[in-house]
Amino acid sequence: xxxxxxxxxxxxxxxxxxxxxxxxxxxxxxxxxxxxxxxxxxxxxxxxxxxxxxxxxxxxxxxxxxxxxxxxxxxxxxxxxxxxxxxxxxxxxxxxxxxxxxxxxxxxxxxxxxx
Amino acid sequence: xxxxxxxxxxxxxxxxxxxxxxxxxxxxxxxxxxxxxxxxxxxxxxxxxxxxxxxxxxxxxxxxxxxxxxxxxxxxxxxxxxxxxxxxxxxxxxxxxxxxxxxxxxxxxxxxxx
Numbered sequence: 001x002x003x004x005x006x007x008x009x010x011x012x013x014x015x016x017x018x019x020x021x022x023x024x025x026x027x028x029x030x031x032x033x034x035x036x037x038x039x040x041x042x043x044x045x046x047x048x049x050x051x052x053x054x055x056x057x058x059x060x061x062x063x064x065x066x067x068x069x070x071x072x073x074x075x076x077x078x079x080x081x082x083x084x085x086x087x088x089x090x091x092x093x094x095x096x097x098x099x100x101x102x103x104x105x106x107x108x109x110x111x112x113x114x115x
Numbered sequence: 116x117x118x119x120x121x122x123x124x125x126x127x128x129x130x131x132x133x134x135x136x137x138x139x140x141x142x143x144x145x146x147x148x149x150x151x152x153x154x155x156x157x158x159x160x161x162x163x164x165x166x167x168x169x170x171x172x173x174x175x176x177x178x179x180x181x182x183x184x185x186x187x188x189x190x191x192x193x194x195x196x197x198x199x200x201x202x203x204x205x206x207x208x209x210x211x212x213x214x215x216x217x218x219x220x221x222x223x224x225x226x227x228x229x
Contacts, residue, residue, distance in 0.1 A: 006157070034217045043205055043220030044158070089157060093213055101212050102148070102173070105158040 003027045004092050006106035014114055019077040021109050023090030026071065030092040034103070035064060035075050038087040047088070048075070080113045087111070118142055121206050121221040128228055134193040136224050138206030140186075146209040147189040148218060149173075149181065151202040158205065164189055165212070196228045 005024045013019045023033075031052040036044035050057040050064045050073065057064050063076045077084055090106040118141030128134050138147060149161040150173075160173030162181040170181050178200060180192045193200055203225050207218035 004157075009155075032213065036217070041222070043207075043222050045220070046216045046218075049215055049217065091158075091217060093217075102160055102163060103217055104160075105150075107155055107157040 002107070003030075004090055004104050004106040006088075006090055006109050008109050009107070010110040010112070012112045012114060013080050015082055016079045019075075019080045019084065019111055019113065021075040021077075021088050021090075021111065023073045023075075023106055024071060025073075025092050027092070027094065027104075028071070029094040030104075032093040033064070033066060033073050034091045034093070035062075036089040036091060036105075038089065038108070044089055077111075080111075082113045082115050085111055085113050119206060119208055119219060119221045121204075121224050123224060124222065125225045126227070128196050128226070130197060130228055131195050134196050134226065136191045136193075136204055136206075136226070138189045138191070138221060140189075140208045142208060142210070142219075143186060144208040144210045145186075146212060146218075147183065148207040148209075149179075149189070149191045150205045150207060150220075151175065152205060152223075153202050161191065161204075193226075196226075198228050200226065201228045202226060 034049040035047040037047045038044040048062050066073045087108045089108045091103045120139045122137045148163040150158040159175045164170045164183040182190045203223050205223045206221040209218045
C-alpha cells in the first residue's frame with residue numbers, strides 16, 4: 001500500500017506565479033517529512049524538510065506546510081522560475097529505531113514552469 | 116557534492132543473467148540504501164545497510180541481494196534478471212539513521228533487461 005501519495009503526476013505554472021505541490025500520507029507514525037527535487041539523469045537532491053512539531057518551514061522561495069490532522073503537506077514555490085522545472089518527491093520518516101525510520105517516498109510530481 | 120558514485124551508469128542485460136550494481140562512497144557514512152525508481156511508483160526501497168555486513172530488506176527486495184564488505188561499498192545483485200527489473204536504480208547514503216536533510220543520492224544506474 002502506498003503510504004505516501006502525490007496525486008498529481010504533473011503541474012504546469014507560469015514563471016513568477018506560485019507552484020503548489022501536494023502530498024498525503026497514511027501512516028500516523030511518520031513524524032518527519034522532506035521534499036526532494038530531481039532533474040533528468042541526476043539523483044534526487046534534498047530541498048526542504050519539516051518536523052511534525054511544526055506546521056510551517058520556510059527557506060527562501062520554498063515553504064512547506066504540514067497539516068497533521070489531515071495527514072497532508074504541501075510545498076509552495078514563490079515565485080516559480082523555469083529552473084524549478086523538475087520532478088518533486090515527497091518523503092516521510094518514522095521514529096528512529098523502527099522500520100519506518102527509512103524514507104518512504106511518494107510517486108513524484110513533474111513541475112513545469114513556463115517562461 | 117557528497118562523494119557517492121554508482122557504476123555502471125547504464126547497462127543492458129539479457130533475461131536470466133546475473134547483474135551487479137556498485138555504489139561507492141567516500142563520506143564514511145554508516146547507512147547505505149538501494150532504491151529503484153519507476154513511473155507511478157516513485158522511489159521504493161530495495162535493501163539497506165546499517166554497517167559493514169549488516170543489511171536488511173526493504174519493501175521490494177524479492178529477486179535482489181546485497182553485500183557490504185567495506186564501509187565504502189554497497190553492492191546490489193540481481194540474481195537472475197527479469198524484465199520487471201528494468202528500472203533506474205539509486206544508491207543513497209546517510210550519516211545517521213535520521214538526519215534533517217535525509218539521504219544523499221547517487222546519480223543512478225539505468226538498467227534495461229531485454
